[in-house]
Structures are given as structure tokens and as C-alpha cells.
Amino acid sequence: MDIKSAVLQLSSIAQEARLEIFRLLVQAGPEGLPAGSIGETLQIPASTLSFHLKELSHAGLIHSRQVSRFIYYSANYEAMNGLLAYLTENCCAGAKDCAPSSICKPK
Amino acid sequence: MDIKSAVLQLSSIAQEARLEIFRLLVQAGPEGLPAGSIGETLQIPASTLSFHLKELSHAGLIHSRQVSRFIYYSANYEAMNGLLAYLTENCCAGAKDCAPSSICKPK
DNA sequence: ACTGTATTTCTATATTTATGGAAATATAGC
DNA sequence: GCTATATTTCCATAAATATAGAAATACAGT
Numbered sequence: 001m002d003i004k005s006a007v008l009q010l011s012s013i014a015q016e017a018r019l020e021i022f023r024l025l026v027q028a029g030p031e032g033l034p035a036g037s038i039g040e041t042l043q044i045p046a047s048t049l050s051f052h053l054k055e056l057s058h059a060g061l062i063h064s065r066q067v068s069r070f071i072y073y074s075a076n077y078e079a080m081n082g083l084l085a086y087l088t089e090n091c092c093a094g095a096k097d098c099a100p101s102s103i104c105k106p107k
Numbered sequence: 108m109d110i111k112s113a114v115l116q117l118s119s120i121a122q123e124a125r126l127e128i129f130r131l132l133v134q135a136g137p138e139g140l141p142a143g144s145i146g147e148t149l150q151i152p153a154s155t156l157s158f159h160l161k162e163l164s165h166a167g168l169i170h171s172r173q174v175s176r177f178i179y180y181s182a183n184y185e186a187m188n189g190l191l192a193y194l195t196e197n198c199c200a201g202a203k204d205c206a207p208s209s210i211c212k213p214k
Numbered sequence: 215a216c217t218g219t220a221t222t223t224c225t226a227t228a229t230t231t232a233t234g235g236a237a238a239t240a241t242a243g244c
Numbered sequence: 245g246c247t248a249t250a251t252t253t254c255c256a257t258a259a260a261t262a263t264a265g266a267a268a269t270a271c272a273g274t
Contacts, residue, residue, distance in 0.1 A: 003126055010121035015262085016114050023110075023197050035221060045264055050222050052262090069220055069271050080198045084191060090130050091187045122232085142251060152234050157252050159232090176241045176250055 001086045009083045012059035017044060018052045025062060025075040032063070032074025108193045116190045119166035124151060125159045132169060132182040139170070139181025 013019045020042055025032055033041075039049040053073055056062040060079045065072050120126045127149055132139055140148075146156040160180055163169045167186045172179050 003123060003130075007121055007123050007126055010117055010126070011261095014114055014117035014121035016110060017262085019110055019114055019117070019197075026197055036219090046221065047223080047265070048263055051264095054222090055261095066271090071221065075198075077198065080194070084194055084198065087187075087191055087194075090126075090133055091182075091184065091191065118231095124232090143249090153251065154234055154236090154253080155232075158234095161252090162231095173241085178251065 001082055006083065006086050009059045009061055009079065012056050012061055015052070015055075017042070017048075018056055021049075021052055021073075022056060022061060022075060025073055026077075026080075028074070030074055030077075032065075032072040034067070034070035034072050036070070038073065108189055113190065113193050116166045116168055116186065119163050119168055122159070122162075124149070124155070125163055128156075128159055129163060129168060129182060132180060133184075133187075135181070137181055137184075139172075139179040141174070141177035141179050143177070145180065 013022055021038055021044075024038060024041060035046075035049060035053060038044070038053075039046055042049075044052070053062070053064070057064060057073075061076050061083075063074050063076050065074075120129055128145060128151075131145060131148060142153075142156060142160060145151070145160075146153055149156075151159070160169070160171070164171060164180075168183050168190075170181050170183050172181075
């Protein structure tokens with residue numbers, strides 16, 4: 001991963017509403033949740049939510065798929081894993097006792 | 108760690124210049140580097156650098172200490188470790204095979 | 215085709231963040 | 245106390261980001 005991708009992904013979760021959205025999707029598991037359900041749970045207006053979902057999608061941290069009239073969003077565990085690995089490597093550069101590169105797996 | 112602290116810390120490294128600064132300080136080890144040396148290495152004007160260092164300090168990801176006329180900045184490995192632990196927990200909520208909470212240690 | 219529901223795009227606005235020169239402050243050596 | 249160097253603060257400006265209503269689009273059922 002290059003630094004620009006890392007910054008893009010970090011930016012996408014460096015915002016309270018988006019970090020909450022991401023957490024919610026992680027908790028929701030691989031099936032994810034429809035946009036409306038996310039907005040209802042977190043009390044975010046539809047257009048604002050759409051903006052944030054686009055940011056997260058653009059950074060690659062979430063996926064979306066259409067299920068009839070609903071669009072389901074779900075956490076991209078691999079991408080988050082990659083970001084954590086990048087940060088771990090950067091945090092631990094030159095240090096001993098680092099975690100293995102594979103930190104997180106979807107259930 | 109609460110979500111606001113996580114967002115603050117993420118924001119502080121969700122910017123290319125600051126992530127570069129942080130990486131450099133991690134590589135430099137616990138002794139850290141004087142501000143001027145950071146600016147020279149990364150080609151960042153003094154006032155801009157000072158702004159970014161303040162952001163990182165405010166988020167708690169770096170320390171500073173005065174050594175004669177120089178101010179040495181160094182990575183706060185514990186804070187970074189805490190952030191990674193928070194993200195790992197949030198990434199892995201409900202998932203098996205998570206990394207241990209202690210991911211990164213200074214050399 | 216028409217209707218209702220889900221979501222996005224458009225648009226404007228407010229807010230925050232980044233940049234860097236100039237001036238101010240701090241420290242050390244003479 | 246003067247001078248040189250290191251760093252920060254002040255300031256203005258530019259650029260990016262966040263917010264949310266209104267309009268547009270997409271889909272499914274009738």
C-alpha cells in the first residue's frame with residue numbers, strides 16, 4: 001500500500017459520522033445493512049448519509065450491492081486489514097515484537 | 108478509547124505531510140528528531156511544519172522535548188498502539204482470530 | 215404506465231483545514 | 245546585552261470537507 005491510499009482510507013474514517021457508519025457495518029457482519037437502515041440507526045439525513053457512504057466506498061473500505069430496491073452496504077474487512085497492516089508496519093518500523101501482518105479477519 | 112479520541116488521532120495522520128512526519132519519527136526511534144531536521148528531510152516550510160506538529164501533538168501521537176536550542180519530536184508508540192487496538196477491536200467486533208490487543212512496541 | 219419507496223445527485227452554504235511569509239519568541243554562545 | 249539560530253505564532257488566503265433540502269433517478273408491485 002502506498003501512502004496516498006493510506007491517507008485516503010484514513011481520511012474516510014477520520015470523521016465521526018463515517019467511523020460510526022463503519023463500526024455499525026462491521027458489527028452487522030458480511031451481509032451488511034441497507035442505506036436507509038444505517039441512516040435510521042444513526043439519525044443521519046439521506047443525502048448526508050449518501051455523501052459519507054460514497055467517501056467510504058471511494059476509499060474502498062466498504063462495498064455495496066443492490067438487493068431489490070435496497071442497496072446493502074458492508075464492511076470490506078480485507079481493506080481494513082490492509083490499512084491496519086500498513087499502520088502496524090509504519091508504527092513498528094525498526095521495532096521488534098510486531099504483530100503479524102494479518103490482523104483481522106471477517107467472521 | 109472513545110470515538111472522538113479515535114477520530115482526533117485518525118485525523119492527525121489522515122494527511123500526507125503528517126503521515127510522512129509520523130513515519131519519519133517512527134523510523135527515527137525513541138530519541139526522535141529536531142523540528143528543523145524533519146522540515147529539511149521532508150522539505151516543509153517551518154511554519155507549515157509547526158502547524159502539522161501541533162496537530163500531531165494535540166492528538167497525542169507525538170511527544171516533544173527541548174534539548175538546548177532544539178525541540179525534539181518523537182513518536183508516541185503507546186498512543187499509536189492504542190489507536191491500532193481500537194481499530195482492531197472495531198474491525199474485528201464479533202469476528203474470530205483477532206490480533207492481541209498489544210500490537211506494537213517501541214524498540 | 216402509475217404509485218410508492220429507496221437512494222443518489224444537484225446545489226448552496228457553512229465550516230474546517232492547509233499553506234507559507236512575516237513577525238515574535240526562545241535559547242545559547244560570545 | 246548582542247547576535248545567530250530554532251521554532252512558534254500571527255495573519256491572510258486558498259482549498260477541501262460537511263451538511264441537508266430539493267429534485268432526479270432507480271426499482272418493484274399493481
